[in-house]
Amino acid sequence: MQKRILITGAAGFLGSHLSDRFINEGYHVIGMDNLITGDLKNIEHLFKLPQFEFYHHDVSKFIHVTGHLDYILHFASPASPIDYLKIPIQTLKVGSLGTHNCLGLAKAKNARILVASTSEVYGDPLVHPQTENYWGNVNPVGPRGVYDEAKRFQEAITMAYHTFHQVQTRIVRIFNTYGPRMRLNDGRALPAFIGQALRGEDLTVFGDGSQTRSFCYVDDLVEGIYRLLMSDCAEPVNIGNPDEISLKDFAEEIIQLTGTQQKIVYKPLPADDPKQRQPDISKAKALLNWGPKVNRAEGLKITYNYFKQLPASELHKLPK
Numbered sequence: 001m002q003k004r005i006l007i008t009g010a011a012g013f014l015g016s017h018l019s020d021r022f023i024n025e026g027y028h029v030i031g032m033d034n035l036i037t038g039d040l041k042n043i044e045h046l047f048k049l050p051q052f053e054f055y056h057h058d059v060s061k062f063i064h065v066t067g068h069l070d071y072i073l074h075f076a077s078p079a080s081p082i083d084y085l086k087i088p089i090q091t092l093k094v095g096s097l098g099t100h101n102c103l104g105l106a107k108a109k110n111a112r113i114l115v116a117s118t119s120e121v122y123g124d125p126l127v128h129p130q131t132e133n134y135w136g137n138v139n140p141v142g143p144r145g146v147y148d149e150a151k152r153f154q155e156a157i158t159m160a161y162h163t164f165h166q167v168q169t170r171i172v173r174i175f176n177t178y179g180p181r182m183r184l185n186d187g188r189a190l191p192a193f194i195g196q197a198l199r200g201e202d203l204t205v206f207g208d209g210s211q212t213r214s215f216c217y218v219d220d221l222v223e224g225i226y227r228l229l230m231s232d233c234a235e236p237v238n239i240g241n242p243d244e245i246s247l248k249d250f251a252e253e254i255i256q257l258t259g260t261q262q263k264i265v266y267k268p269l270p271a272d273d274p275k276q277r278q279p280d281i282s283k284a285k286a287l288l289n290w291g292p293k294v295n296r297a298e299g300l301k302i303t304y305n306y307f308k309q310l311p312a313s314e315l316h317k318l319p320k
């Protein structure tokens, strides 16, 4: 029988790439999304396929899916600060109620579920690089708390369903990921820099630019998620690219890549902005035999080419 997978957040950046991957693996994919931050354009190429169906639905409300399900990937959630600061309650709801609904569905359908957690569960980390056994440094009542704590609750309830209901669960802690179908205006450094370069604006770096990030190309992330789903590891696993770079150096790389004549301008650092972010991926290497394959130069070129071919209207679009 054809395997069936439910992917929540399917119209988003990661959900759409995961939908492509599982279609290519021969699955029947049920995409679910309320389009609050996603865009049907990301999956419009799948609509003509009989092995793809789409439910326009808010997963924080009861989820009903007919037929059997083998797997659930719960990826619905606003993911960038610009989004979750604008819709904080929906963010808390989708991480808590939405996850509860997905876990209930997994239990009812006897399906294996993988939930999308984040490096943000480590908050502004006091340990570097971050291993899965670091518990984090999160300000629950700071502006980012709505996202970080929703994801921490998500991990806790997922583990509880595993322990108390024997649901087969997987938790992926995703570090910054980039690639085609990101939104130029989602406020994250990479699309923000490329958008500014394409519009002929100066590149804005917050703080002195010494804070670091590490960027994982989306195809590498999807491979890691696929391997984790197929593994028997119920504990959280970091998936990300440990190649760390300061935001100032990164802005300079984007200036090189795009050939823009603009310069870097500095603005004050937002509250609770993490100073350092780098995954320790020893666990993923050991358990999943996984590591990133696409280097930043290659990944950035593909991503820049994607942004370059977008209609001019996209360049000036305000955040949703």
Ligand code: NAD
Pocket (backbone or CB within 6 Å): 008, 009, 010, 011, 012, 013, 014, 015, 032, 033, 034, 035, 036, 037, 038, 039, 057, 058, 059, 060, 074, 075, 076, 077, 078, 079, 080, 094, 098, 116, 117, 118, 119, 173, 174, 175, 176, 177, 178
């Ligand atoms: P995205 O905003 O592109 O996609 C999220 C999707 O979820 C959107 O299509 C949105 O419309 C949908 N959604 C949000 N709330 C919903 C709800 N209540 N019901 C149904 N659909 C809903 O973001 P993304 O970057 O693709 O992130 C996907 C997941 O991965 C999120 O859970 C995010 O927390 C996690 N994650 C992403 C990154 C990253 O670097 N992109 C890093 C860490 C974790």
